[in-house]
Amino acid sequence: MSQTHTESGLGKIPVTSILGVNVSKLNMADTVRALEGAVASGRPHQIITANPIMIMAALDSEDNMRAMREAELIVPDGAGVVWAAEEFGDPVAERVAGFDLLHQLMKRGEELGWSAYLLGAAEEVVQEAADRLQKQYPKVRIAGVRNGYFGESENARIVADIRAAKPDLLFVARDAKTQEPWIAKYKQELGVPVIMGVGGSFDVISGKTKRAPAVMQKMKLEWFYRLAKEPTRLPRMMALPQFMRAVKKAKKA
Numbered sequence: 001m002s003q004t005h006t007e008s009g010l011g012k013i014p015v016t017s018i019l020g021v022n023v024s025k026l027n028m029a030d031t032v033r034a035l036e037g038a039v040a041s042g043r044p045h046q047i048i049t050a051n052p053i054m055i056m057a058a059l060d061s062e063d064n065m066r067a068m069r070e071a072e073l074i075v076p077d078g079a080g081v082v083w084a085a086e087e088f089g090d091p092v093a094e095r096v097a098g099f100d101l102l103h104q105l106m107k108r109g110e111e112l113g114w115s116a117y118l119l120g121a122a123e124e125v126v127q128e129a130a131d132r133l134q135k136q137y138p139k140v141r142i143a144g145v146r147n148g149y150f151g152e153s154e155n156a157r158i159v160a161d162i163r164a165a166k167p168d169l170l171f172v173a174r175d176a177k178t179q180e181p182w183i184a185k186y187k188q189e190l191g192v193p194v195i196m197g198v199g200g201s202f203d204v205i206s207g208k209t210k211r212a213p214a215v216m217q218k219m220k221l222e223w224f225y226r227l228a229k230e231p232t233r234l235p236r237m238m239a240l241p242q243f244m245r246a247v248k249k250a251k252k253a
C-alpha cells in the first residue's frame, strides 16, 4: 500500500493511502525540510492538513477530491488519520498538526528570512493573529493580511494582491469545505511556493478561541474539546463515525 510520490521542489515523499487520499508519512522535522525545498523551488505547492472531516468531504465532493489529488503534500493533521493509517497497516511517522506546522514554518522562516501572507477569518482576528505572529517571529516579514469574508466577485483582486506581495508562505484560514478547492483553483495564479489551509488557526493565534489542552490532544480528544466549546460543530462531527466505518469497511474489502 505504501507508495512514493515525487513532486517538484519537495523531493520524494513516502505516502500511505487512506480511502484514496495519499497522506505523507514524514514526521514534522522532515515535513519542514521538504517544504524548505518547496520555497527554494519558487513553484506553487498546496499543503493540505487532512483530518477525517476533510477526507469525508473529499469522498462527497468532486471539488474537494480534486484538491486532494492535485495537492503537492497532504499531512496527517487529525488523530483519526493517524489511526486510519495504522488500521491499514501502513502507519505515518507521527501526527503533523496544521497548527504546529504553521509555527514550525514561521520558526524556519525566521532563520531563512521568509515572508508570510495571512488570508482568512474575521478582520479583527486576522489583524491580531498577524500582530502576535510578528511579535513571536520578528524576522518573518508579514507580506499582507486579508480577512476571509469575500465573495466570488472579489477573488480576482485578492489573488492579484497576494501575487504582487510575493510571499513565501500563504496561510488560508477559511472553512474546511471551501478553503482547499479555493487554493487548488488559484494556486498557479497565486504563485506562492507554500500555500496551506489552516482552518480555525487564526482564531487560536489571536486568542479568540483556545486550543485543546495538551493532555486532551495526547488522549486524542481534541475533537471532543472543540465540540464541547462549539456545539454547533455537531453536524460536521458526524463525519468522524462515518470515517471510522468507511475505514473498517475498506480494511475488510
Ligand code: UDP
Pocket: 120, 121, 122, 147, 148, 149, 150, 173, 174, 175, 176, 177, 199, 200, 201, 202, 203, 236
Ligand atoms: N472563515 C472565513 N470565511 C468564511 C468562513 C469561515 O474566513 O467564509 C473563517 C472563520 O472565521 C474561521 C475559519 O474560517 O476563522 C474556520 O472556520 P470554521 O471553524 O467554521 O471552519 P471549519 O474548520 O470547522 O470547517
